[in-house]
Amino acid sequence: MRIIFAMVCFHIVFLACCVLGAVNSSSRILGIFPTPSISHQLVFCSLMENLAKRGHHVVTMTPNPKIYKEKIPTLTKIDVEEISYTEWNKKFDFIKIHESDTTPTELIRLFYTVMSSIIEMQMNTPAMQKLLNDPSERFDLCFFEALAPHINPIKDRFNCSLILISSLSGSLQDFDSFGNPSNPVLYPDFTALYLGDLDFWQRLHLTYLDIRYRFMYYFQLVPLLDNNAKKMFGESVRSVDKIQKEADMLFLNVHPLLGGIRPTVPGIVYMGSMHIRPIKPLPSDLQKILDDAKNGVVYLSLGSNVKSAQLSQVKINAFLEAFKELPYTVLWKWENETLPGKPANVHISKWLPQQDVLAHPNIKAFITQGGQQSMEEAIHHKVPLIGMPFLGDQDLNVRKMVKFGIGTDMNLYTLSKEIIVNSIKKVVEDPSYRENISKLSNLLTDQPQTSMERAVWWTEYVLRHKGAKHLRAPGTKVPAYQYFLLDIIAFVLVCAVVAIYIIVKISCEIHKRFIRKPDKPKKS
Incomplete structure (x- = not known):
């Protein structure tokens, strides 16, 4: 009897674990990756396929559906290849751009402008319109390409957790969104012009480029992205930058050694080589x-x-x-x-x-x-x-x-x-x-996990805890003037100026009254 009772208990526990595992693996995940570049899309494809294999129901919008080689029942692809590459190839001739000496800042402005029109066409496809306007549709988690903040309002549409993912290192605004320490000399942007030991003029130039980039992004591009988002999703949508600052995690497909060693907050996770796959036989x-x-x-x-x-x-x-x-x-x-x-x-x-x-x-x-x-x-x-x-x-x-x-x-x-x-x-x-x-x-x-294992674990961590707001750094909640201590510096400078002024005035008065000798009387 004891053996039978033990076997019954074992099967009950086993079935309970299976049920719990099924519940855990039945999450619905939406991945939207607009950039028409196969090298970028290979990274996203690898993660989406692996999550689908684990039983998650994955819906992904991609300009490269053909790179999804495996037939997985829980993976749905929304194909936007034709309209995406038609516009991309029309606007971008990378050899001519290189030969025209386009600066990194000008190239970024061009990229976001072109992507605005591409994403608008992608969102207006019948498949995406059906997805966005179906009141019964729900998702537990969204993956958005970090290079495309235009699509951030979709998070509010489904009221779900958000993970940003980049096939490269992070941009300045990516790190800013998570309150990550920022320094244009120690941790320059991935478009930086210098590497290694820098002289004074190189450090000055990097600082200038950092300030110029931030001004361009926050005061020129964000208004452009907000206007574009309102055209696609309605006038009531929130600013794409504000939604960006509410993202739960940021996945960077780069090893810290290659992406640049820097301190990172817990919400930023380095992957590196997530797209590397087992070798297949050659033709x-x-x-x-x-x-x-x-x-x-x-x-x-x-x-x-x-x-x-x-x-x-x-x-x-x-x-x-x-x-x-x-x-x-x-x-x-x-x-x-x-x-x-x-x-x-x-x-x-x-x-x-x-x-x-x-x-x-x-x-x-x-x-x-x-x-x-x-x-x-x-x-x-x-x-x-x-x-x-x-x-x-x-x-x-x-x-x-x-x-x-x-x-x-x-x-x-x-x-x-x-x-x-x-x-x-x-x-x-x-x-x-x-x-x-x-x-x-x-x-x-030489790591305890593969890049893919790490990406999957953190994804399911966000799903288990319905977000990862508890990992966000406090730097995201303070305005720039407080983050950079500008008000403290201004206060100290004013106090120093006032103190110096008082000391100088007192010194002049003492000198006039007690130290300076009286003038000799003039001879008649």
């Missing part, structure tokens, strides 16, 4: 090319936004002449069907499975535009880098490659056959680059 023709490369392979890809085929003919010829002179096989992500003048050792393809390519032992070097995801993939697979930045955070990423000794850099303006040849030989023939990137890879992967 047979590509496998043969890599296997047969006796002298090794140089892999060239400028990412999903910068198109190699749009480079000037002078730059393309410089690459072709350099590759012809080198003994290595070259694998080039090239967006056109043909490449006139292509040497026999160069193989082109419109698309390449980058992570699987980098994992091949014959890859000797990776020529990249310096995107965050590309850099992390190369570090993970221990492939030395040659960075040729174009815009955004790419310039700073390439500077980090040089600083860590895991790669070298090239400048598009000064690019020539000689520079390309010397850069490739430098990283391939000098073993220190391979050794340094191997050490850095070991540092980044």
